[in-house]
Amino acid sequence: MTPHYKARPHAILVLEDGTVFHGQEYGATGKTLGEAVFSTGMTGYQETLTDPSYAGQIVVQTAPHIGNTGVNTEDNESRQIWVAGYVVRDAARRASNWRSEQTLDASLEEQGIVGIQGIDTRALTRLLRQSGSMRAGIFSGTDAERPVAELIAEVKSSAPMEGRKLAESVSIDEPYVVEPADYGWSGEIRGTLAAVDLGIKSMTPQRFAERGIRVHVFPAAASIEDINRVSPTGVFFSNGPGDPATADDQVKLLQKILRQGTPFFGICFGNQILGRALGFGTYKLKFGHRGINQPVMDRSTGKVEITAQNHGFAVDAPIDSTVTAPNEEFGRVEVSHIGLNDNVVEGIRCLDIPAFSVQYHPEAAAGPHDAAYLFDRFIDVMTETADA
The missing domain is CATH 3.40.50.880 (Class I glutamine amidotransferase (GATase) domain)
Incomplete structure (x- = not known):
């Protein structure tokens, strides 16, 4: 029998150049701001998330399927998830690995990491390659209902990575x-x-x-x-x-x-x-x-x-x-x-x-x-x- 999956609430990714991507929330509900960057790793998403070097950054995974193996305490590279936000195309609906202790979605939610799933990460990556990394924001819940112009203005007012002491x-x-x-x-x-x-x-x-x-x-x-x-x-x-x-x-x-x-x-x-x-x-x-x-x-x-x-x-x-x-x-x-x-x-x-x-x-x-x-x-x- 094919399981039934409940549709996820709406989420929005906004870039400082005014580009908007509509998807579904992933992880915690709310808003987050940071520098949008892309990672080309086909494996190791847990190590990426717990790498402190990603502090202040919204990470876009170019690999389309993320979360398949869940997360576990053994593979963490530090004491917590450090990314400011997380962007994936096809989030795994369930974790399937003998070492898995928790789903990635649950781990993100538990640690308050706001993410978005279901967007065209290939198009987003091409944009970041052509225009360069830029400030961005992910908005879900009541924040996703705000006027887009207001969200863009908030992103533009956020701190750039240049000059940040982290x-x-x-x-x-x-x-x-x-x-x-x-x-x-x-x-x-x-x-x-x-x-x-x-x-x-x-x-x-x-x-x-x-x-x-x-x-x-x-x-x-x-x-x-x-x-x-x-x-x-x-x-x-x-x-x-x-x-x-x-x-x-x-x-x-x-x-x-x-x-x-x-x-x-x-x-x-x-x-x-x-x-x-x-x-x-x-x-x-x-x-x-x-x-x-x-x-x-x-x-x-x-x-x-x-x-x-x-x-x-x-x-x-x-x-x-x-x-x-x-x-x-x-x-x-x-x-x-x-x-x-x-x-x-x-x-x-x-x-x-x-x-x-x-x-x-x-x-x-x-x-x-x-x-x-x-x-x-x-x-x-x-x-x-x-x-x-």
């Missing part, structure tokens, strides 16, 4: 430690890492712990004294949301770390902060890179990696030559990785100090795992520096 709002309040023994490591501790949480994903300290590294995770507002108190053999800056131009405190912190010669590794937001610490600028991409199928070349080996990415900003550095950093005290710098779709800087390597970073996500929960070697590369740098 890392502190998603970071932890108190430090914690991730032990190698908790992830199957039975040998001696190979090193101590101080990781600054700017929106860190739980898989990142796990990847270090699996390799024998004890990880001390610090809040975004950590000081150099906090970090040096644990005598780290390396320092890590995580991914995170917002405009890197607002991260002046973290840039100053990193410059102190580089001056004292402690090995440094950064991912995503951490890559942008390294770029700024070296004296380079950052800029906003038209529609960003979000998904798990982004090709990147490691210029030291010529090898192409398929990578997981989630960034709307990039470092403005010369890609064709080794240069002295604008902040000359840090010596020579080269662009180590480039995006093959558009030649965006995807990695930076310092040649005179032990520091490098990448713009993408080598921890890559839900895959791909081509870039996992970067954890081993940094541990080698930590070990070599400690032995020198």
